[in-house]
Each structure stands twice: as structure tokens, then as C-alpha cells.
Amino acid sequence: MINQPGPNDPVDESPVTVFGGTGFLGRRIVSRLLEKAVVVRAVSRHPRKNKVDDASGERQSLQVEADILDPSSMASAVAGSRAVVNAVSLYVERGEQTFERVHVEAAADLAAASRDAGVERFIQISGIGANATSRSPYIRARGRGEEAVKAAFPGAVIVRPAVMTGPDDAFITTIARLVRLLPIYPLFGEGSTRVQPVHVEDVAEAVSRLALGRNPAEASIFECAGPRIYSYRELVREIAAQLNLRVRTVPVPFAVWSILATASEFLPAAPVTRNQVDLMRFDNVATRDLPGLKELEMQPRGIEDVIRMIEHAA
Ligand SMILES: NC(=O)c1ccc[n+]([C@@H]2O[C@H](COP(=O)([O-])OP(=O)(O)OC[C@H]3O[C@@H](n4cnc5c(N)ncnc54)[C@H](OP(=O)(O)O)[C@@H]3O)[C@@H](O)[C@H]2O)c1
Numbered sequence: 001m002i003n004q005p006g007p008n009d010p011v012d013e014s015p016v017t018v019f020g021g022t023g024f025l026g027r028r029i030v031s032r033l034l035e036k037a038v039v040v041r042a043v044s045r046h047p048r049k050n051k052v053d054d055a056s057g058e059r060q061s062l063q064v065e066a067d068i069l070d071p072s073s074m075a076s077a078v079a080g081s082r083a084v085v086n087a088v089s090l091y092v093e094r095g096e097q098t099f100e101r102v103h104v105e106a107a108a109d110l111a112a113a114s115r116d117a118g119v120e121r122f123i124q125i126s127g128i129g130a131n132a133t134s135r136s137p138y139i140r141a142r143g144r145g146e147e148a149v150k151a152a153f154p155g156a157v158i159v160r161p162a163v164m165t166g167p168d169d170a171f172i173t174t175i176a177r178l179v180r181l182l183p184i185y186p187l188f189g190e191g192s193t194r195v196q197p198v199h200v201e202d203v204a205e206a207v208s209r210l211a212l213g214r215n216p217a218e219a220s221i222f223e224c225a226g227p228r229i230y231s232y233r234e235l236v237r238e239i240a241a242q243l244n245l246r247v248r249t250v251p252v253p254f255a256v257w258s259i260l261a262t263a264s265e266f267l268p269a270a271p272v273t274r275n276q277v278d279l280m281r282f283d284n285v286a287t288r289d290l291p292g293l294k295e296l297e298m299q300p301r302g303i304e305d306v307i308r309m310i311e312h313a314a
Helices: 026-035 071-078 099-116 137-152 172-181 200-211 232-242 254-264 274-279 304-313
Strands: 016-019 040-044 051-054 057-060 062-065 083-086 121-125 157-161 184-188 221-224 248-252
Touching (some): 016 026, 026 040, 026 057, 026 200, 071 099, 083 099, 099 121, 099 137, 121 137, 121 200, 137 157, 137 274, 157 200, 172 304, 184 232, 200 221, 232 248, 232 304, 254 274
Parallel strands (some): 016 083, 040 062, 121 157, 157 221, 184 248
16 A cells, blocks of 8 residues: 555654544545554544554554534644644534534644644644635535634645445435435435545545645645536436436526525534535536645546445445
8 A cells, every 4th residue: 555654664653633533434445544544633522442453463543522612622632743634514403503613623733633733744624615705604614624724734734525325325325215215305406416426435535645745736735526527407317317217307496595595504413504505506617726635636436336335225
């Protein structure tokens, strides 16, 4: 493997600390780092055992309990780390957990604590389309968070994934479930918003390389997107076709989705959220002028494998 240390390389025992290290993306970042024989600290509010078996034997991350909203626990969580990754999410605002608090203030607190601890590299996971002047509170917080992190930790690297797919994702899995279930599939608007789904494992590999200082483009922002751009309507049809199903689609205005999302956020596990609706209003594809997986010497994989896995799991 490319990043395995050679027999004469000095072994660096200082950990890479992954905040959100038990999440959909975070736990894969942890696995990719463990495969590269890196010591990893996985931080979350509900830590659990995160074991990875590989050819070199069983490796295990150190599980640390901390809350990114509690600055007093940050110093010890990041102490001695060579790199810190922030992969904490917040998709629905509840109480003191607002987009501004988590994606801007807490991200900046973590970046500042990392800087003060002498950490070499800080990687902030944001999202394609992050925009500090957006009217959407979620997209605006992602953009403002990037700026706050860069101010607190000069040299921080921002990683903006497109919508991520994987066997346990909330995107393609949901579309596949609904295609099977519904006689008519409701589109976001006309279904013309363009998306560029990226495999979560590819993003995890990219982040692990950046956390270890492999940044050939020496860039401060990377966009991680998949190999193909689909309109939402095309994506629904492609998923149905791969599942050997016929699908009839119907346009549903965004205003209707906003009402549904606002109501559904009162449920414990909201089937659709306002930030998802906001994200589906605008194209979510990589811009041409920012580096991405190619510059990290990676070949992005398509959605076919994920759909196959969903098909076999059904
Ligand atoms: N999923 C996508 O398609 C997608 C696309 C683009 C960008 N992103 C971004 O990628 C990042 C990771 O997303 P994800 O989908 O992997 O999220 P996720 O599955 O919801 O995982 C979030 C992680 O953060 C931890 N966490 C949440 N609140 C925390 C807090 N206050 N303090 C400490 N840890 C906390 C969670 O564990 P506990 O709950 O136990 O604390 C979990 O480990 C986010 O920034 C997200 O916006 C995601």
C-alpha cells in the first residue's frame, strides 16, 4: 500500500484525531488511516469500539468521548495530534445545536484548539456549494464555517464532498427504497438539479491522504465529486433501471417540499429536512477550477457498486 511506512522509515506514533470519527464518513476516514498504520483517535459524543482488520493484524482506534460544543474538552482531545479532522455533522437544528453554533463557532473553536496545541494540519469537512452569503441557513453556515476555520488555523485544508454514497447512505438507498415502494416518484421541482454523487470511501481516502500531508496541489480547498453528473431525474431513472424497475416521476414544487420538511423535522428521524430541500434547489457539482480527487491521484468510482450492494441486500 502506498502509504505504509517502509522498514527504515521512522514510526510516527502521534495520532490523527478525527472528530465525528464514528459517523458515515468519519468512521471510514478512521479505517483508511488505520490501514496506513496510523494511530487514530476517534472522537464523538457516543464513542464505541471501532475495529478494523487488515493484513497487518487487528488495528483499533482510540475512542474518545468529547462534545465539539464543549471547548473545555477540546484541548485534551487534540493534544499531541499531528492532524485533526472535523467530520462532525448537524443536519437538523435542535435547541442550542444550531448550524451557526456547530458548523461555524464550534468548528472555529476546534481549529483554534488545534492551532494552540501545535497540531500540524487541520482538515475541515464542508460541502460542495458552501457559500457564506447564501440565503439558506445551512449552506451559509457551511461557507462561514470555512472562513472561520481558515482564520483560526492558517493553512487549514477544506474538503467539500458532493453528496456521498455508500452501502449505508441516506441518498441512493432512500431513492432505491422509494422507487420500489411508490407507484409515482415525487421529484424535487422538475428534477433538473444536477448532482455528482461521490463514493464515501473515495472521500475518506482523500481526507486520509490530506491528513498525512499528501497535498500535491498544495491547495487549501478540495472538491470531492464522482465521475458522472446526473440531473436528479436521470439519477432516479438510472437507479430504477439498475434495479430492473420502471419508474414514473412527477414534479413537486420546492414550496411543497419546504412545508413537508418543516413538518417532518418534528419527527425523531426526519425523512426529509429543510437543508436537504435547500441543497436540492441548486446544482451540487464540482467547479472546474478547484482541485479534487484527480489531483490526489485518485480515480473516483461510480454509483453502480452501491446500487448492486443495495440490490443484493434487499
Ligand atoms: N453525507 C453526505 O452526503 C455529505 C455530503 C457533503 C458533506 N457532508 C459533510 O460531511 C461531514 C460528515 O457527515 P456524515 O454524513 O458522515 O455525518 P454523520 O454520519 O451524521 O456523523 C456525524 C459524526 O459527528 C459526531 N458528532 C455529532 N455531533 C457531535 C458533537 N456535538 N460533538 C462531537 N461529535 C459529534 C457523531 O457522533 P455522536 O452523535 O455520537 O457525537 C458522528 O460521529 C459533515 O460535515 C457533513 O455536513 C456530508
